[in-house]
Amino acid sequence: MQIFQGFLDALKGLWESSGFMQLTWQNYAMIVIACVLLYLAIKKQYEPLLLLPIAFGMLLVNLYPDIMGAPHINLVEIASMDDPAAKGHVIREIGGKIFYEDPTYGGLLYYLYQGVKLGIYPPLIFLGIGCMTDFGPLIANPKSFILGAAAQIGIFITFIGAIFLGFTPAQSGAIGIIGGADGPTAIYVTSKLAPELLGPIAVAAYSYMALVPIIQPPIMKLLTTKKERAVVMDQLRPVSKLEKIIFPIIVVIICAIVLPSAAPLIGMLMLGNLFKESGVVERISKTAQNELMNIITIFLGVTVGATATGTVFLTPKTLGIIALGLLAFCMGTACGLLFGKLMYKFTGGKVNPLIGSAGVSAVPMAARVANKVGQQENPGNFLLMHAMGPNVAGVIGSAVAAGVLLSVL
Incomplete structure (x- = not known):
């Protein structure tokens, strides 16, 4: 009888420690959302390198919350x-x-998350992005800077809107930066201005980056005509190696002097690009854009997803942040397109307005989407390299916008 009672007590303890007793309805709702995101990453291939680890981190933390538990x-x-x-x-x-x-010790992902919380991962991500980025299209067509800057207007519109909705100026700046569609920049700014919002803002920023192929095309078709989308642009001029080497040096000098707070992001971006273009540190360049970038992407994606616990994420305030982030991203896309339409008018129809949508910082997905939408109207239209100009300008623009917010707030 005593053995049987011990067996019942063991079963009771097992049941009470299981997820059936520990998890709430919010956890189950987030598990469903995580599975949907995994479907989009695997089946639809929407930025799987970002969306898959984010979704799995979300799934893991809602099944086993202690994996993000802090030590005490x-x-x-x-x-x-x-x-x-x-x-x-x-x-x-x-x-x-x-x-x-x-x-007691914290959970595994708690320690990996410190790289997000302390702002270590974002500059390292920028280092890898710099190694993989070709600034040639931007150098060949400097007018792309205008489109990259225009797409950042959504950041400041949302910043003002968030203040009117009752968020503090610092929180509003962190929410607004989602509009740049730049996950590392959003994490970096939020860790400095509003660390209490780091979880929902990071998830929103990376989710919208991954969902660019869904979000942008309807806006592009709404704000442009069939004739504008079918415009074939002239081939870009060749860019010399000297220009490509001088460009990152000049950019980092100007940005670091004017906006020192943007120096960590801009500096790492330009250092990575200099690794690539100099041609003398090929081994370092390959490491930064492959092994280092892949490792940081895994750590960043899983830990960002692990901040999305049901009890924290499914609240009116958090859902409001997600909605404002979507508004910021849509506004950034729209502003880039509208400035693209202005350039179309001023150049007598030589600029396809679709490249303005690539002014957000989702590299290179936004440029690919602009190219795809253009080819739907004209199969012989290849906009990818033209769209890469505003796209890489958007990376610089989002870092500059971050520097402005950090300096002011």
Whole structure:
């Protein structure tokens, strides 16, 4: 009988420690959302390198919340400082009583998340992006800077809107930066301005980056005509190696002097690009754009997804942030397109307005989407290289916008 009772007690303990007793309806809702995102990443291939680790991190933390648990210290009371149980522990005396510290350790993803929280991962991501980015289209067509800057207007429109909705200026700046469609920049700014919002803002920024093929095309077709989308642009001029080497040096000097707060992001981006274009550090360049970039992407994606616990994520405030982030991204896309239409008018129809949508910082997905939509109207229209100009300008523009927000706020 005693053995049977012990067996029942073991089953009871197993049941009480299982997810069926520990998880809430919010956790189950987030598990469903994570599975949907996994479907989009695997089946639809929407930025799988980002969306798959984010979705799996989301799934994991809602199944086992302690994987993001923070370490803490338990105080255990003892009779005297000579108590054998306290050997090797820090002993404290509080209110005439003696305790020893019994530390517990945090979950695996808690420690990996420190790279996000401390702003370490974003500059390293920018280093890898710089190694993979060709600034040639931007150098060949400097007017692309205008489109990259125009797409950042959505950041500041949303910033103002968030203030009117009751968010603090610092929180509003962190929410607005989602409009740049640049996950590393959004994480970097939020870690400085509003770390309490880091989870929902990071998830929103990376999710919208991954969902560019869904979000942008309807806006592009709404704001442009069939004739404008079918415009075939002239081939870009060749860019010399000297120009490509000088460009990152000049950009980092100007940006670091004018906006020192943007130097970590811009500096790493331009350092990576200089690795690539100099041609003398090929081994370092390959490491930064492959092994280092892949490792940081895994850590960043999984830990960002792991911030999306049901109890934190499914709240009116968090859902409001997600909605404002979507508005910021849509506004950035729209502003880039509208400036593209202005350039179409001023150049007598030589600029396809679709390349303006690539002014957001989702490299190279936004440029690919602009090219795809253009080819739907004219199969012989190849806009990819033209769209890469505003796209890489958007990377610089989002970092500059981040520097402005950090300097002001």
